[in-house]
Amino acid sequence: MARVGLTTERLVRAGAELADEVGFDQVTVSALARRFDVKVASLYSHLKGSQDLRTRIALFALEELADRAADALAGRAGRDALIAFAGVYRDYAREHPGRYAAARLRLDPEAAAASAGGRHARMTRAILRGYDLTEPDQTHAVRLLGSVFHGYVSLELAGGFSHSAPDSQETWTWILDRLDTMLRDRPPA
Amino acid sequence: MARVGLTTERLVRAGAELADEVGFDQVTVSALARRFDVKVASLYSHLKGSQDLRTRIALFALEELADRAADALAGRAGRDALIAFAGVYRDYAREHPGRYAAARLRLDPEAAAASAGGRHARMTRAILRGYDLTEPDQTHAVRLLGSVFHGYVSLELAGGFSHSAPDSQETWTWILDRLDTMLRDRPPA
DNA sequence: ATGTTTGCCTAAGAGAATTAGGCAAGTGTT
DNA sequence: AACACTTGCCTAATTCTCTTAGGCAAACAT
Numbered sequence: 001m002a003r004v005g006l007t008t009e010r011l012v013r014a015g016a017e018l019a020d021e022v023g024f025d026q027v028t029v030s031a032l033a034r035r036f037d038v039k040v041a042s043l044y045s046h047l048k049g050s051q052d053l054r055t056r057i058a059l060f061a062l063e064e065l066a067d068r069a070a071d072a073l074a075g076r077a078g079r080d081a082l083i084a085f086a087g088v089y090r091d092y093a094r095e096h097p098g099r100y101a102a103a104r105l106r107l108d109p110e111a112a113a114a115s116a117g118g119r120h121a122r123m124t125r126a127i128l129r130g131y132d133l134t135e136p137d138q139t140h141a142v143r144l145l146g147s148v149f150h151g152y153v154s155l156e157l158a159g160g161f162s163h164s165a166p167d168s169q170e171t172w173t174w175i176l177d178r179l180d181t182m183l184r185d186r187p188p189a
Numbered sequence: 190m191a192r193v194g195l196t197t198e199r200l201v202r203a204g205a206e207l208a209d210e211v212g213f214d215q216v217t218v219s220a221l222a223r224r225f226d227v228k229v230a231s232l233y234s235h236l237k238g239s240q241d242l243r244t245r246i247a248l249f250a251l252e253e254l255a256d257r258a259a260d261a262l263a264g265r266a267g268r269d270a271l272i273a274f275a276g277v278y279r280d281y282a283r284e285h286p287g288r289y290a291a292a293r294l295r296l297d298p299e300a301a302a303a304s305a306g307g308r309h310a311r312m313t314r315a316i317l318r319g320y321d322l323t324e325p326d327q328t329h330a331v332r333l334l335g336s337v338f339h340g341y342v343s344l345e346l347a348g349g350f351s352h353s354a355p356d357s358q359e360t361w362t363w364i365l366d367r368l369d370t371m372l373r374d375r376p377p378a
Numbered sequence: 379a380t381g382t383t384t385g386c387c388t389a390a391g392a393g394a395a396t397t398a399g400g401c402a403a404g405t406g407t408t
Numbered sequence: 409a410a411c412a413c414t415t416g417c418c419t420a421a422t423t424c425t426c427t428t429a430g431g432c433a434a435a436c437a438t
Contacts, residue, residue: 044427230395
């Protein structure tokens with residue numbers, strides 16, 4: 001009985017790849033076992049079960065995404081930071097649709113607290129410090145940016161913008177441009 | 190063997206209710222059969238299977254949502270129309286989270302073509318006629334509104350805005366106000 | 379070499395999806 | 409009212425995934 005060398009770490013990484021290939025919904029302990037050419041029960045030494053696997057993939061994706069966002073933000077501010085940050089989300093979702101879907105998994109409170117969710121929120125706030133917003137407005141803006149990025153990326157991934165002109169990239173640029181302007185302008189009172 | 194009177198129609202409606210109660214992901218032909226106190230195999234006279242059930246629930250939800258949106262739009266224009274239309278999405282998602290999730294199901298092209306997706310797009314364009322946008326800008330704006338509404342509603346449903354001030358309603362109003370202003374303003378060049 | 383840990387196994391049982399084939403409750407004809 | 413006919417719901421069987429329990433041997437420490 002040759003040992004394959006399973007670890008939770010390797011399983012989660014492989015699960016993330018599997019998600020990108022077949023969709024996060026299709027990630028199953030059975031499929032993962034097949035991928036390692038191992039019996040299903042063997043995974044239960046490393047994972048609590050199916051739900052645990054999904055949660056771990058989600059946490060992994062959130063970290064990876066936060067790392068990329070942090071890189072993109074380094075040395076940028078204002079409009080540049082906004083564009084770079086937004087691009088990270090969009091690119092990640094297109095490169096890794098399964099992981100992106102995983103990152104949107106609804107986590108239970110304890111998992112959420114241990115997740116990179118907080119980093120994401122802090123980075124968004126950091127970008128907004130480049131704009132001159134009062135406190136409640138900053139929170140509103142955090143929520144707006146989250147909504148636009150997530151919403152756009154979801155719809156694009158679902159194929160919503162693929163069969164009509166103008167192409168998606170143009171709209172993306174247009175939207176970021178308007179958001180930047182909106183945040184810069186003083187509210188009309 | 191008393192006949193219960195199953196029909197595709199009744200099954201889909203019950204499936205939609207089930208989705209609202211336990212989540213769209215948990216909607217299963219088995220659960221649906223239990224709900225009608227009937228054996229699972231009996232549903233296969235009315236549905237092609239599990240995937241067919243989910244697709245039908247999605248189409249049902251899209252129609253229902255489009256009907257509500259059309260009602261809300263009747264007799265309104267401009268900013269009022271925007272606010273009413275957006276409110277329909279948000280309220281629907283909060284009243285019927287399972288159906289809303291169903292409506293976001295990725296449909297195969299033929300199902301998508303037969304869906305109310307086109308009505309949704311046309312209504313969004315109708316709202317934008319109240320603003321003075323050139324053609325490409327109108328398409329960009331359709332996509333922006335879709336992204337914001339969907340993104341906001343998803344995040345709110347996932348509990349993203351529930352544990353911090355200011356409350357979600359305030360942000361919602363703030364966002365719609367900014368969108369209205371943005372669409373009204375001539376672009377800065 | 380020896381004992382301990384532990385990685386992967388076999389076995390077994392439950393729930394979900396799907397297909398094939400059967401009987402009786404309805405429906406329509408005469 | 410009796411006829412066949414359609415069809416709604418059934419039983420039965422197969423496949424697949426998830427999960428737990430318990431076992432053997434490989435890796436590791438000494």
